[in-house]
Amino acid sequence: METHQSCFSDCKLLPFSSPLSELSLWGQPLSVSQPPRLLERVSTICRRRHFSFRTEEAYIHWIKRFIFFHQKRHPDSMGIPEVESFLNHLAFHRSCSASTQTQALNALVFLYQEVLDKPLGQMKGLSRVQQRHRVPVVLNVSEVKACLEVMSGTCQLIAQLIYGAGLRVNECMGLRVKDLDFVTGSLSVRDGKGGKDRTTLLPRQLIAPLKKHLLKVAQLHQSDLNRGAGFAAMPGALYKKYPTASRSLAWQYVFPSSVLRLWSDGKMKVRWHMSDSTIQKAFKVALKQANIHKHASVHTLRHSFATHLLSSGTDIRTIQLLLGHRSLQTTMIYTHVIEATKLVTSPFDKL
Template sequence: MSQSPFLTKVRKDIRLRGYSIRTEKTYIYWIKQFIYFHHKKHPAAMGAEEVKNYLSSMAENRSVAVNTQKVALNALVFLYHKVLNKPLGDLNFRYATKQRHLPTVLSKEEVQRIIRCMSGRNGTVIKLLYGSGLRLNECLRLRIQDIDLKENALTIRDGKGNKDRKTLLSPSLKYELEELILKAKKIQIEDNKRGTGPSMPHGLSKKYPNGFRQHKWMYLFPSTTICNYPGSSIQCRHHLHDTVIGKALRKALIDAGITDKRVTCHTFRHSFATHLLQGGRDIRTVQELLGHNDVKTTQIYTHVIGLHYAGTSSPLDALAL
């Protein structure tokens, strides 16, 4: 199924539009699920009614979260609008009702305990997730040109929603980042001698054919191995895989004695936002730093700390007990 001519065409269309590898994998996954749901019927022979039935089934039979349903919708809209040139129109499907849970947030003391149990490169990644509010893959995709040690700022390129943004960088990380930049440059120099270098986005590799030789394009957290660029035989060095950090974090949680919370790398982004709001930062500023399109997404953190009812007194306080 994954090697079918149709899905190969979909992959090519996704790459031509400059979407990330993660988006490509996600879209292909949901398109496959859609095809399987309709007993392997070709998408060209289906349309809005089949898409509506599939999305409604996700809500009725699978009890998925509304965000999961929206991702599947995005994949199918891309398929029909961009690949098949068959606009779906108004689908009027049933939306999922499973509500998003409040995110897990660490206390400042817990963050400190975890960081103290991590060292070197892995520790720096966690510090960036918490100190700059990054998603894990945003952090791992950082290139040398994205680090501004003079202005204490990071540039996040092609983040969620294909958006670029700037966020703050803690001056306390300057020495660690300088060391990582130096190491990354040495790796790139050795790779260049073998005719390879950091992986480049498809369009940029054509625009800058020698970009892999320029230090600014080198990943801050390079992979330890050389691989083939997805869908080609071109060798390159990609960024570190996210499972490496996840494994290191699980060990640190045990060492820190934090086993009563479900903590992932994304928890540090949640903690970043929550602690900024607790410190009195404006919600619009936090929204911008996180890269949220809608302030409603950021407002979930006000629920975590109770700011949504700030200034409201309990009716019990008015009773003369």
């Protein structure tokens, strides 16, 4: 069995929002001279099962928190009582939500079942946080228009596309040039939530601004090529299967980063997409400038997209497909928004 020192001597407790890059695991080759450490084994199995980057990030985060909660004891020496103690601590002392506790539970079940080969079984002492069904925050049409009008440049275009196509922020940032189809007025979302692909709307009014934007992307890409760079990170091992495709314009991100970074063991200089935080911060500023006092984020534009389609008579099944929801029940939450905002006359107004 691995010693506590060898497994966790370099671990440090991270806040909830810490990126996986701080764990020094993503993209690091495993050592062949010694057995892989616990978190390296977790990372390896996540990738073998084609889990998303965010899932791997979340699982490693919760496993680290679990270990430090029990004073760096190795999980192999713990079991159901320790798992229940940690999860109950999140519920009673950290006041976490039901979804947060469920995420932590899933991470630990994965650790014991898939990594340590010691399934936990039934946990009778676990106190689950009650699930609360909340209506999402939605901006009305006037508020959306006011927010978008005070924005400018690339951030404005990103926000317009998120609202116009109903995209998640990471889906919009991950768009490649080849994913836009100006002829059919559609765009393809690759490897969305749950690893699914889908096709959604490309607003006609955004075709001209996007074409103009892509001219700048092409110029930037040509400049990178002239400097011996111009590579785009490709999913899986596609860069090995199609070695020249990585330098083509088609694979470049629609919203590229302003800096080049090393990739593939430092052999390639690639230009990733913009950071999610860039548009998040810009949208927060826009809300303030537009004098909108709602607890909204850029993801609210996606909620607004669905709600406004439903208000205009689009059937719920079509909206489900456009949003990429696995279950219709997830999409049905927007019907509650519509019901709450129907034009019903208050009896007070009849006095």
